[in-house]
Amino acid sequence: MSGAxxxxxxxxxxxDEPFARRRGGPPANVVVGVTLVGLVVLLAVVSLAWTPxxxxxxxxxxxxxxxxxxxxxxxxxxxxxxxxxxxxxGARTELLVGVIAVSIAMFAGVPLGGLAAARGGWLAExxxxxxxxxxxxxxxxxxxxxxxxxxxxxxxxxVAIGIAYTPVFxxxxxxxxxxxxxxxxxxxxxxxxxxxxxxxxxHVLPNISAVIIVQATVAxxxxxxxxxxxxxxxxxxxxxxxxxxxxxxxxxxxxxxxPLLSIWPGLAIALTVLGFNLLGDGLRDVLDxxxxxxx
Amino acid sequence: xxAVLEAxxxxxxxxxxxxxxxxxxxxxxxxxxGLIGESGSGKSLTALAMMGLLPEGVDxxxxxxxxxxxxxxxxxxxxxxxxxxxxxxxxxxxxxxxxPVMRIGDQVAEAxxxxxxxxxxxxxxxxxxxxxxxxxxxxxxxxxxxxHQLSGGQRQRVMIAMALACGPDVIIADEPTTALxxxxxxxxxxxxxxxxxxxxxxLLLITHDLPVVAATCxxxxxxxxxxxxxxGRTADVFGRPRHPYTRGLVDAIPDAxxxxxxxxxxxxxxxxxxxxxxxxxxxxxxxxxxxxxxxEPSLTKEPQAFACWHPIAGGETAxxxxxx
Amino acid sequence: MIxxxxxxxxxxxxxxxxxxxxxxxxxxxYAGPRESLRxxxxxxxxxxxxxxxxxxxxxxGIVGESGSGKSTLVRILLALDQPQAGVVEYEGEQVSGLAESRLRRLRREVQVxxxxxxxxxxxxxxxxxxxxxxLRSLRVAGDQQARVAEVLAAVGLEADAxxxxxHQFSGGQRQRIAIARAxxxxxxVLFADEPVSALxxxxxxxxxxLLRDLxxxxxxxxxxxxxxLSVVRHVCxxxxxxxxxxxxxxxxxxxxxxxxxxPYTRLLLESAPTLSGPPPRPMPGQAPSASDVPGGCAxxxxxxxxxxxxxxxxxxxxxxxxxxxxxxxCHLAFTxxxxxx
Numbered sequence: 001m002s003g004a005x006x007x008x009x010x011x012x013x014x015x016d017e018p019f020a021r022r023r024g025g026p027p028a029n030v031v032v033g034v035t036l037v038g039l040v041v042l043l044a045v046v047s048l049a050w051t052p053x054x055x056x057x058x059x060x061x062x063x064x065x066x067x068x069x070x071x072x073x074x075x076x077x078x079x080x081x082x083x084x085x086x087x088x089x090g091a092r093t094e095l096l097v098g099v100i101a102v103s104i105a106m107f108a109g110v111p112l113g114g115l116a117a118a119r120g121g122w123l124a125e126x127x128x129x130x131x132x133x134x135x136x137x138x139x140x141x142x143x144x145x146x147x148x149x150x151x152x153x154x155x156x157x158x159v160a161i162g163i164a165y166t167p168v169f170x171x172x173x174x175x176x177x178x179x180x181x182x183x184x185x186x187x188x189x190x191x192x193x194x195x196x197x198x199x200x201x202x203h204v205l206p207n208i209s210a211v212i213i214v215q216a217t218v219a220x221x222x223x224x225x226x227x228x229x230x231x232x233x234x235x236x237x238x239x240x241x242x243x244x245x246x247x248x249x250x251x252x253x254x255x256x257x258x259p260l261l262s263i264w265p266g267l268a269i270a271l272t273v274l275g276f277n278l279l280g281d282g283l284r285d286v287l288d289x290x291x292x293x294x295x
Numbered sequence: 296x297x298a299v300l301e302a303x304x305x306x307x308x309x310x311x312x313x314x315x316x317x318x319x320x321x322x323x324x325x326x327x328x329g330l331i332g333e334s335g336s337g338k339s340l341t342a343l344a345m346m347g348l349l350p351e352g353v354d355x356x357x358x359x360x361x362x363x364x365x366x367x368x369x370x371x372x373x374x375x376x377x378x379x380x381x382x383x384x385x386x387x388x389x390x391x392x393x394x395p396v397m398r399i400g401d402q403v404a405e406a407x408x409x410x411x412x413x414x415x416x417x418x419x420x421x422x423x424x425x426x427x428x429x430x431x432x433x434x435x436x437x438x439x440x441x442x443h444q445l446s447g448g449q450r451q452r453v454m455i456a457m458a459l460a461c462g463p464d465v466i467i468a469d470e471p472t473t474a475l476x477x478x479x480x481x482x483x484x485x486x487x488x489x490x491x492x493x494x495x496x497x498l499l500l501i502t503h504d505l506p507v508v509a510a511t512c513x514x515x516x517x518x519x520x521x522x523x524x525x526x527g528r529t530a531d532v533f534g535r536p537r538h539p540y541t542r543g544l545v546d547a548i549p550d551a552x553x554x555x556x557x558x559x560x561x562x563x564x565x566x567x568x569x570x571x572x573x574x575x576x577x578x579x580x581x582x583x584x585x586x587x588x589x590x591e592p593s594l595t596k597e598p599q600a601f602a603c604w605h606p607i608a609g610g611e612t613a614x615x616x617x618x619x
Numbered sequence: 620m621i622x623x624x625x626x627x628x629x630x631x632x633x634x635x636x637x638x639x640x641x642x643x644x645x646x647x648x649y650a651g652p653r654e655s656l657r658x659x660x661x662x663x664x665x666x667x668x669x670x671x672x673x674x675x676x677x678x679x680g681i682v683g684e685s686g687s688g689k690s691t692l693v694r695i696l697l698a699l700d701q702p703q704a705g706v707v708e709y710e711g712e713q714v715s716g717l718a719e720s721r722l723r724r725l726r727r728e729v730q731v732x733x734x735x736x737x738x739x740x741x742x743x744x745x746x747x748x749x750x751x752x753x754l755r756s757l758r759v760a761g762d763q764q765a766r767v768a769e770v771l772a773a774v775g776l777e778a779d780a781x782x783x784x785x786h787q788f789s790g791g792q793r794q795r796i797a798i799a800r801a802x803x804x805x806x807x808v809l810f811a812d813e814p815v816s817a818l819x820x821x822x823x824x825x826x827x828x829l830l831r832d833l834x835x836x837x838x839x840x841x842x843x844x845x846x847x848l849s850v851v852r853h854v855c856x857x858x859x860x861x862x863x864x865x866x867x868x869x870x871x872x873x874x875x876x877x878x879x880x881x882p883y884t885r886l887l888l889e890s891a892p893t894l895s896g897p898p899p900r901p902m903p904g905q906a907p908s909a910s911d912v913p914g915g916c917a918x919x920x921x922x923x924x925x926x927x928x929x930x931x932x933x934x935x936x937x938x939x940x941x942x943x944x945x946x947x948x949c950h951l952a953f954t955x956x957x958x959x960x
Contacts, residue, residue, distance in 0.1 A: 106785070183738050184733045184734075184735060184738045184739035185738065185739050185740055185741040185749075187694075187699060187733065187739075187798070188731065188733060188739050188800065189741075189752060189756070190699055191697055191699060191726065191729075191730060191731050192726065192730075192752050192753035192756045192757065192800075192804070193719075193722070193723065193726035193727070193753065193756040193757045194721075194752060194755075194756040198756065200743075202744075202752075203743075203744075204739050206741075206743035206744070207743055209743075209744070217744070315715060333819040333821060334790070334819055341643035346865040400930060412947050418776070428837050432905065446905065446906070446908075447685075448905065449905070474682035475848075476685055476906070477684060477686075477846055477848070477887060477890060478886070478887060478890050478901070478902040478906070479905075479906075480890075480892070481890035481891070481892065481899040481900070481902065482890075482901040482902070484892065484899070484901075485899075485901045494750060503820055504818060504892075505820065505894055506893050507804070507890035508891050509892060509893065509894050509895075510893075510898055510899050511892075533894055533895070534895070543821060544820055544821060545819055545894065546824075547820055547823065547824035548820065548824075548849065548894055549827075549849040549850060549852065549853035549854075550849060550893060550894055550895060550896075553853060555853070557828045557831060557832075558824035558827055558828055558853065559824065559826040560821065560822075560824035560828055561821040561824070561825075564789045564791055564792065564822065565789065565819060565821065565822075567789075
């Protein structure tokens, strides 16, 4: 079905076509997104078993080597550590941050949003306004707070980002959930005696999963960016654990001496974020349009 | 009487599936014609093709001519000049056809100014006149209202006013009353009939609802599986149908005269697009089908034309209803 | 079916069949959307005092247009919504105003089929799971899979339909699935809210035949809500006509349609297009919004027979003399005046 058609025409097409038909082949942005994300995951997984060199091994005599010298594919940093190895190990950190932060945000935000959608009234108002308040609080500030109390680390960064993103999930769950709750099949479920909780789990969640998954991929990308920023500021991952953000901070002083140094972590961050964003866009196109076009 | 809008061998292909399969259609000036079809019949696509409104990715071949001007393949620019001005369309769901953030008066005035060189003031005056013509209550007040403040019937009247804005020749109405209540439906149909007669327009009314056509149109065409299976004067086609599908449709509608008991339903279901059988499109649901029906019947040339190898004669009806 | 608005309207009954449902004085008002920051939202009067009684085994048709309150009435009878005033009794026990946990019996014995088969089935659930849902939620004992196969067969679908998803079926088949789901817990009463309006003409007859057939075989009480008068005329033995939140006429279908005693019923019948009858006569005026119900008899602004009493006094449901179960809410009902419209 043509996406450029007006709603009336789309309805007309749908009216004459009782059964939905799937078009073959995934969209281009999904392919690129999956490739990039797959690459990062691959690097991270491989790094668990093997990296070209030990990423924390300092050999000052081999500092600032250009790429393809002495077995260092991407060269070395100011302390002689192999850049490729740091990138690979750093991928682990970034993915871990993404997974944990998004998980926190999802498992906190979705039930809250669901509660607001199902109950409505003053409870919904309290939850949503509370989440607005949280939303206004930048992740950065939260990380500083947690870092000051518990000592800055990857964990404080993850938790801070997770808490800061909870409102996003609460909000979309509430909006999408409220829409699903209006549908006739929910009314039919109530007429069968299905409990409110069962309705939420059995009917609402599967029908909003598309929206949540897309949001999760986008949040993943943002979480990685946030961690990079926090690490750059020294509020996230602490040495010697490799982190792309901290790499950026480290190489600042050497920009004139070895400009390539800053490109590698920057590129890694950019491509990973791009990959997840494209994946999210592509997923949105794949998971949603058939339903909205036909209705 | 001349043919104002004519289709010859119209074929529309969507995603490789032939949705409209060789349709010949002729609208005489001043006539009111109904096009009956269920889902999968291709009626909406036929309507869109006749207005040049088919979306991209959808191919139409054959010929659609408005007063001898070929519409298929016409440049969008020229089509835009014809649409609204000479050919107007009224859709089923006015809420999606009307701009929700624009006042009614402005929308109607815009429809006028698209084709007529008048200033805003004159356009709004004409808009109010049109709203009066479609019997919208309190037209002056409604000029400043938004679509959501009107009822379904009132919105449909506004749609009709916009369609009439430039005094078109032809109105194509696609399920104009399906979304409306029974009492409002009667009002809108009466309005359409009155306007078409007063302005000497030609009406093509597309719907799945046989009684609506019976009330409004003097001619009717029945579509199934992308083809026209019967056409003729409404009284004849509904009173003495020749095609088994038409017979089935007529029998399926409970009427004051229908005896109590099960209704005669057409067995089976409408196949999806692209899944109609070869030869006669109706043969897998038809009680009169034989091997001959593997060959596609063409539409006869009589005034009441039908496409069937075993047309119905006399008071023949389908066998007794089967258990559900 | 017997309809009562006030005690004096109750006629002495011949031996009445068992009453399955009884409702008295139902009132339901909703707050409308907020149109302006300064004024409070308008109050939509969906039901303005509806009373009815449904006898076991009857087929009742509820006819009304949008704003009549028929869908609200169905929801309240199903205890999916609570009235602000009035009482609903099922099999003699009150069901309105009760917590969900006390409604087990109602949920098991009263089921519903909705209008739009596309939205009444969860698109993410397999058909078998959808049909089995009432069995799960009501904790019905026995082999659930077998029961699912049994009801799917009863509605004319093959057992392997259970493994497929709703979008793989046509509209008519989806409606059959919805009916199967409603039948799964073995109900005694089935509500069908516009069950065929969203379906193709050729499929409507199949579904209506199916409902008739099931009602007879399973000895159900069937309540059919429809705006399509011809469907109600053909399928239902009793009919109830609603307008702006009130019952305006009720009685045996044949009698009501042959000789309506409320002007609205009469005009509605005449405005419906038919295949072979006279051309439709449009009803005068427009239906007022439920937030702006006219005083006195709500129909008086559009009624060709309105006189001064109609503006001042709201007629209750008046029973026809000598006719036990016919009633109409019009000052001129049963006077022959409506017949001469």
